[in-house]
Amino acid sequence: MSEEKTKRVLIIGIVGGLAQITARLLLQNHPEWEVVGIDSRDTKKIQAIKGLKTITMKYSRGNFEKLFREQSFDVIYHLARFSHASLGAENLTKRLELSVMGTNRILDMGLRFGVKKIIVLSTYHVYGALPDNSIFLPEDSPLKASIQYPELLDVVEMDQIATNFMWKYQKKxxxxxxxxxxxIGNQIKNTMSRYLKNHLALRPIDYNPMFQFIHEFDMASVLMRSAEELPIGIYNVATDDFVSLRKALEVVGVKGIPFAMAAAGPLNKVLNKMNIKIPDYLIDYLKYSCLISNKELKKHLGENFYRFNMEESLKLLRA
Amino acid sequence: MLDQLGLGLNEQEKAKKQLIFTRLKERYRNYSDPWGFNLGTVEKALSVLLPIYSRYFKVRVFGAENIKDEPYIFVSNHTGQIPIDGALITLATALETNPPRILHSMVERFMAKFPFLGDFSAQTGSILGDRENCKWLLKKKESILVFPEGVRGISKSTSHFYELQQFTNGFYRIALSTKTKILPVTVVGAEEMFPLVVHARKAGKALGLPTLPISANLFPLPSPIDIYFGEPIDLPENLDAEAQDKDIRPHVYEIENVIKKQLEHGLENKREFLEPLKRPVEMISKLKDLL
Structure with missing residues (x-):
C-alpha cells in the first residue's frame, strides 16, 4: 500500500540537467512528496530517478489543461526555458511562442487549478551586459537586455510576464x-558550461569581464528550498565570489584561442552571411560584466546557502 | 623597448619602484574587486609610468603630508584633453604618500567600451564613475578620485584653459552617505600638454565620444606638472545625503573655491614650458650651442 503524499510537485522541462538534479534533491529530501516531470522532448531518454513520474507531452493548452485537471499540483517548477545558443534571431517568433506564451499558459493554469506556488526560472541575462552596468545589480534594476538586443526579447518578456502575474495575483x-x-556543471548543457569546457573557446584578449558562477547542485538546492523557504518575490541567485573570464578559463584548465573581441562584431556579420549564427548579445557578455546582488536571497536562505564556492565549481568542470 | 627609447627605469627609479611595490603588495595582498584589480598589472604599469611621471612630466607634489592613512574622496580639477592628470594623481598617491595607496580613479562611461584600455584601467584600479561603485570602494576603506567637472573640464579649447567648470553635486552626496572626508587636489601644467586644441563636439558625438579634440600635436608635450594636495575637508554633521541641492550647493562651492585658490597659486608658481617655444631665435641658438 502506497503512503499518502503530502505535496504534489510538477517540474516542467524535466529533460534538462538542472531539472533532473532538482527532482533528485526533492525526492531525497522530501520522500513524502510526489514529483512529476514533464517535457516536450522524449522523457524516456533521461536516467531513471527513483520515485519520479515522467510524462512526454507537447506544451499545448489542451495537454496542460488535462494534466492540471487530473492531477492537482501544489507546486510547479517552470524550468523550461528555450536555449538561445542553437537559434538565430529569425526564430524569435518561435521562441516567443514557446517561452512567453508557454509561461503565460502555465501561470494561467496554475491560478485556475488551485496551484499554491509557481517557481519560475528566469536568468540574470535580463539585466543585459552593458559597459555602464553598476556592480551587484539588485532585483529592482531595469531589465535592459531587450533594449540592446531584440533577440533577448523573449527572455525579458517571460520574466516580466511572471513578475506582473506575481504582483497581480499575490493574494491567490x-x-x-x-x-x-x-x-555551470557537468550535467547541464548550457552555453556557459560548454564554453568553459571547450578548448577551442575564444579567449578575449582585449576585454576581461567579471563573472559569477553557481554550481548546478547549488542552483538545484536553491530551487528545492524555494518551495518552502522563499516568499513571493524576485530573487537573484549568485554566490559571493566573482572571477574574471580569463581566470575562470585558467581554473578550468582551458587555454582557448586568443581573440580580440573588438573584431567579433564585424566577424559575426560575415559569419551570418555564411549562415553561421552567433547571437550578438553573447559577444557582449564576453566583453562587459553583469554582476548581481544576492542580498535578497540570503535574507531567506542564510549566508551559506551554497556548498561549492566559485573556484570549486569551476574545478569540477574539469571532470 | 622602453630602455631603447630612453624611458626604461634608471637605478634610482628601480629602487623606488621596488620599495613602493613591496609596500603596495603588503597592503593589497588580500584585496580583490569586482572590476578585476590586478597587482601584477599595477607593477607593470609602475615600470612603464614611473619614468614618464618623473622624467617626462617632471611631476612635483605639494601637500602630500595632508594625506593620512584613511579613506578620502580626492576631488580634482580636470585638464589636458586626455585623462593623464588622473593617472599622474594616482601615481603621486602611490609614490609620494605614506603609506602608498592605489587611488581608484573614476572613469567616464565610454571608457569601458575601449578594447584593451578599459581592461587595463580596471586592472590598475580605475572604475566606472557610478555611485554604487564608489560606495562599494569607500565601504572597503579605499579612496577614490573624482573629477566633478566631468568631460566639460577636460575638453576645453585653448582659449578656455584653466577655467574651472562648475562642479556637479554627486560626489558630495556620496561623501555624505559614506561619511568620507574630501581631499581637494589641483593639477597645474596638464593643459599645456596639448597647447593648441579645438573641440569638434558634433563629430565626437557621431563617433560615440563625448567630444573630439583636434590638436596640433598627437602626443602630449612634456609639460612639467605640479600636483597640490590640499587639507582634508570635514563634512557638516547636520546634512544628509538626500538633502536638497540648495543645501548641498554651498558646500560644493566651497570645495570649488579651495581648488580655484590652489589653481591660482599653482599658476603663479608654474614652471614655464611653452616660453622657449615663444622665443624661437633664442631656442635655435641654444640648440646650436648644444650641437
Missing part, C-alpha cells in the same frame, strides 16, 4: 522568480 497564488547567474 505564490510566485517566485529566480534570476540565477551562470549555472
Amino acid at each position: 497564488i505564490e510566485v517566485v522568480v529566480l534570476r540565477p547567474s551562470n549555472i
Whole structure:
C-alpha cells in the first residue's frame, strides 16, 4: 500500500540537467512528496530517478489543461526555458511562442487549478551586459537586455510576464522568480558550461569581464528550498565570489584561442552571411560584466546557502 | 623597448619602484574587486609610468603630508584633453604618500567600451564613475578620485584653459552617505600638454565620444606638472545625503573655491614650458650651442 503524499510537485522541462538534479534533491529530501516531470522532448531518454513520474507531452493548452485537471499540483517548477545558443534571431517568433506564451499558459493554469506556488526560472541575462552596468545589480534594476538586443526579447518578456502575474495575483497564488547567474556543471548543457569546457573557446584578449558562477547542485538546492523557504518575490541567485573570464578559463584548465573581441562584431556579420549564427548579445557578455546582488536571497536562505564556492565549481568542470 | 627609447627605469627609479611595490603588495595582498584589480598589472604599469611621471612630466607634489592613512574622496580639477592628470594623481598617491595607496580613479562611461584600455584601467584600479561603485570602494576603506567637472573640464579649447567648470553635486552626496572626508587636489601644467586644441563636439558625438579634440600635436608635450594636495575637508554633521541641492550647493562651492585658490597659486608658481617655444631665435641658438 502506497503512503499518502503530502505535496504534489510538477517540474516542467524535466529533460534538462538542472531539472533532473532538482527532482533528485526533492525526492531525497522530501520522500513524502510526489514529483512529476514533464517535457516536450522524449522523457524516456533521461536516467531513471527513483520515485519520479515522467510524462512526454507537447506544451499545448489542451495537454496542460488535462494534466492540471487530473492531477492537482501544489507546486510547479517552470524550468523550461528555450536555449538561445542553437537559434538565430529569425526564430524569435518561435521562441516567443514557446517561452512567453508557454509561461503565460502555465501561470494561467496554475491560478485556475488551485496551484499554491509557481517557481519560475528566469536568468540574470535580463539585466543585459552593458559597459555602464553598476556592480551587484539588485532585483529592482531595469531589465535592459531587450533594449540592446531584440533577440533577448523573449527572455525579458517571460520574466516580466511572471513578475506582473506575481504582483497581480499575490493574494491567490505564490510566485517566485529566480534570476540565477551562470549555472555551470557537468550535467547541464548550457552555453556557459560548454564554453568553459571547450578548448577551442575564444579567449578575449582585449576585454576581461567579471563573472559569477553557481554550481548546478547549488542552483538545484536553491530551487528545492524555494518551495518552502522563499516568499513571493524576485530573487537573484549568485554566490559571493566573482572571477574574471580569463581566470575562470585558467581554473578550468582551458587555454582557448586568443581573440580580440573588438573584431567579433564585424566577424559575426560575415559569419551570418555564411549562415553561421552567433547571437550578438553573447559577444557582449564576453566583453562587459553583469554582476548581481544576492542580498535578497540570503535574507531567506542564510549566508551559506551554497556548498561549492566559485573556484570549486569551476574545478569540477574539469571532470 | 622602453630602455631603447630612453624611458626604461634608471637605478634610482628601480629602487623606488621596488620599495613602493613591496609596500603596495603588503597592503593589497588580500584585496580583490569586482572590476578585476590586478597587482601584477599595477607593477607593470609602475615600470612603464614611473619614468614618464618623473622624467617626462617632471611631476612635483605639494601637500602630500595632508594625506593620512584613511579613506578620502580626492576631488580634482580636470585638464589636458586626455585623462593623464588622473593617472599622474594616482601615481603621486602611490609614490609620494605614506603609506602608498592605489587611488581608484573614476572613469567616464565610454571608457569601458575601449578594447584593451578599459581592461587595463580596471586592472590598475580605475572604475566606472557610478555611485554604487564608489560606495562599494569607500565601504572597503579605499579612496577614490573624482573629477566633478566631468568631460566639460577636460575638453576645453585653448582659449578656455584653466577655467574651472562648475562642479556637479554627486560626489558630495556620496561623501555624505559614506561619511568620507574630501581631499581637494589641483593639477597645474596638464593643459599645456596639448597647447593648441579645438573641440569638434558634433563629430565626437557621431563617433560615440563625448567630444573630439583636434590638436596640433598627437602626443602630449612634456609639460612639467605640479600636483597640490590640499587639507582634508570635514563634512557638516547636520546634512544628509538626500538633502536638497540648495543645501548641498554651498558646500560644493566651497570645495570649488579651495581648488580655484590652489589653481591660482599653482599658476603663479608654474614652471614655464611653452616660453622657449615663444622665443624661437633664442631656442635655435641654444640648440646650436648644444650641437
